[in-house]
Amino acid sequence: MVGVLQKAIGHGLLSLDEFTARTDVALAARTRAELNTVLVDLPGLVHPESGVAPVKPVEFRATMSALKREGEWVVPRDMVIRSQMGSTVLDFSDAVISFPEIRIEVDVAAGSVELLMPERSSVDASAVTVELGSKTDKASGSRAGGPHFVVTGSVRAGSLTIRRPTYVRIGSLTIRRPWRISWDA
Template structure:
């Protein structure tokens, strides 16, 4: 049991907290508090013989699973609302193309993709990982492609200053 004074002090810290570690200090000595957060289940995007498109201000979960068969997928991160600066994407793909459109300054790691008769193309920086957005893609692509790129015209805009 907490005294009223201790409760008030902890409540003040909670209300002023901006990060998870600041909150953890408030509850660290309390009984039956989960110390390790359970890993969140990935959001699943699944499509067969059609297309998947996420553009504009869509909310990007920290983990995403793409299950695609003979379709076209576009994930545009340029205006997306990120829940985490690192986004992990697990791909399970047959005969499809996946296009990842990343904002300027974002990085991507496609080294975890195993391809069979397919391709991976990285047209963005790969390291050091960006603090704003770093996309890590892993999984299997069979007779398809995965491309990480900036929006069209980004290089031209950089040249103009």
């Protein structure tokens, strides 16, 4: 159990204080229901049983700062992105996605949010409202075989960009934008 919580810290899902508090509760737990209270907001870890409280969305907050998730990070089913005069970039292209549908609520005020979608995914961002800002959606539509992202919320004097990475292959060299270079063996 402690190992699961340590992985959650590594993926940025828990703070050190949350880890300490949850570890204490997990070590004292006697039933699966008591363990579920520790794991309820961590994706894919709650044992399905009746009476489990609804999962609270994971919140990403950038207030006059920058927040970035990339690589193999664990994607929660529900998330809220708050960007007040800040910058948030969530790269889902290599992320661990365990759910068929991911719900993202954006709350942008004079900030920017960029969502980099995986190749095999579908996106619906039609419910996002924009006031004195911009929404650039180059990834909407359906691509079979992957998760479906539902983006809602509002952008006020800021920007929301939703796109997919672009790739250029030159022989065994693959260049990806945002910039990542790899060689085929």
